[in-house]
Amino acid sequence: LALSVASTVVLTRVLSDRGELHTATGRIAVGWLIVEDVFTVVVLVLLPELVGDNAAGFGQVAAALALALGKMAALVVLTLVVGQRVVPWVFGQVAATRSRELFTLTVLVVALGIAVGSAKVFGVSMALGAFLAGMIVGRTEFSLRAAVEALPMRDAFAVLFFVASGLLFDPAAVLRTPWAFLATSAIVLVSKPLAALVVLRWLGQPLSTGLAVGLSLGQIGEFSFILATLGRTLDVLPEAAVQILVGTALLTMTLNPFLMGTTVIWNNWYRRSQRGHSKAVLAPAPEPDTGSGLLHRAVVVGYGPVGQSITRLLRENGVVPTVVELNLETVRRLQAEGFQAVYGDADRQEVLVSAGVADAKGLILSASGLTNSREIIRCVRELNPEIRILVRAHFASEGAALRGAGATAVVVDESEVALGCIEVILRELGATAEQIDRERDRLRASPKAER
Known part of the structure; x- marks a missing residue:
């Protein structure tokens, strides 16, 4: 039984690194894991009643099963009904403080609070509660920011999980029974993926999806350790x-990312074999023209007075703007008005990806007080080397560094203020339009007036 439960930590990390967490493969694999986790919770409840010195009769087993299922149902109902009202309100109050540290701490408290409460009050696993x-958080408007802020914690907990796994392992015990270890590993690496592939093909899923999901499940982890510990206690x-189980878990978790990488090879081989048996190969259907305007999209960071003017100008000239803003009320208002708006901090790569930087033609950093503009520019250049980047800077001395980071153009606040003042003064002195234009051009050509 312990060989049938895949590791949630490993699977989600591998799928996330491959960019497949939110694809059909990712959704099916995560759904499969949820079913495994729920089944494991039931087994953890029933196992002490079925084996050991205190083994119970059929009536007590049925009562324990009914109690476990009732607790899980109560937890789900309470979490979904109450949580959907309380959690968004809590995040809304915290977001209003504009404190990143407090928001991150709130994400941690909510996740651990529900997880620990689920284990202590309802007797289910912390993994199910988490x-x-x-x-709940994923169904709110704070989902993207919460996911981004939780990434460092996810990585830290993943490291601790692997450290704890290493502490449990005794290589000498595995070397004493090598054939049992190899047979156990073969069950996890071969039999589990094949079983998942057969089930998914029977359910009508394409071979590529069934193969990817099967290979992603070819490992075991945390729940296997819990079941093994309970079995040892009983x-x-x-x-x-x-020890064989722990060794198998470490081996399969190490090999799983490499096995997932072979899905492309297997799929290509299958397509070639099918093409060889086909009498005719149909040309792929042309991509429909959705008119989405992807060739004329821009991302605007900040929706203050400058950002509002830029967004209006873009829309009036047929460019679809996506606004990235850290003010929740502004994002809500923009979305209600039909604008594309993303709630989050632009210095997070996930936020930029969600805003569509990879497909955009331009990025405008219009927000005032951005202290990490160069990091944002470098990140955007990695996602889209061809994008044009317009940056707003406070001081002319910042221009060279911003251009060195990859900015296409820099507009300096103090230079624009100087231009405005010069124009007013010259008009008061009776200067002609040509004289004003000449002074404006001279100031903009000055090395200190970086643009």
């Missing part, structure tokens, strides 16, 4: 078997 917490699993 999943429900993520599902004296139904010897220590040697626990």
Whole structure:
């Protein structure tokens, strides 16, 4: 049984690194994991009643099963009904403070609070509680920012998980039973993916999806350790078997990213074999023209007075703007008015990706007080080397550094203020339009007036 439960930590990390977490493959794999986790919770409840010195009769087993299922149902209902009202309100109040540290801490408190409460009050696994917490946050308008702020914590907890796994492992115990270790690893690496592939093909999923999901499930992790520990406590699993299980988990978690990378090879081989058996190969259908305007899109960071003017100008000239803004009320208002708006901090790569920087023709950093403009520019250049970047700067001395980071053009606040003052003064002195234009051009050509 412990060999049938894949690691949530490993699977989500591998899918996330491959950019497949939100694809059909990712949704099916995560759904499969949820079913495994729920089934494992039921097993953890029933196992002490079925084996050991305190084994119970059928009536007590049925009562324990009914109680476990009732608690899980109550947890789901309470979390979804109450959580959908309370959690968004809490995040809204925290977001209003404009404090990134407080928002990150709130994400951690909500996730751990629901996870620990699920384990202590309802007797289910912390993993199931954490999943429900993520599902609640994911259905709110704070989902993107919460996911971005939680990334460092996710990586830290993943590291701790692997450290804890290494502490449990005794290589000498595995070397004493090498054939048992290899047979166990073969079950996880071969039998599990094949079983998943057969089930998904039977359900009508394409071969590529079934193969990717099957390979992603070819590993075991945290729930396997929990089941093994319980089996050891109940004296139904010897220590040697626990060590084989731990060794198999470490091996399969290490190999899983590489196995996932072979899906492209297998899919290409399958297409070539099918093409060889086909009498005719149909040309692919042309992509429909959706008129989405992807060739004329721009991302505007900040929706203050400058950002509002730029956004209006873009829309009037047939360019579709997407606004990135850290003010929640502004994002809500823009979305209500039909604008594309993303709530989050522009110095986070995930926020930029969500805003569509990779497909945009231009990026305008219009927000005032951006202290990390150069980091944003470098990140955007990695996502889209051809994009044109217009940056707003406070001082002329910042221009060279911003251009060195990859900015296409820099507009300096103090230079524009000087231009405005000069124009007013010259008009008061009775200067002609040509004289005003000449002074304006001279100031803009000055090295200190970086543009």
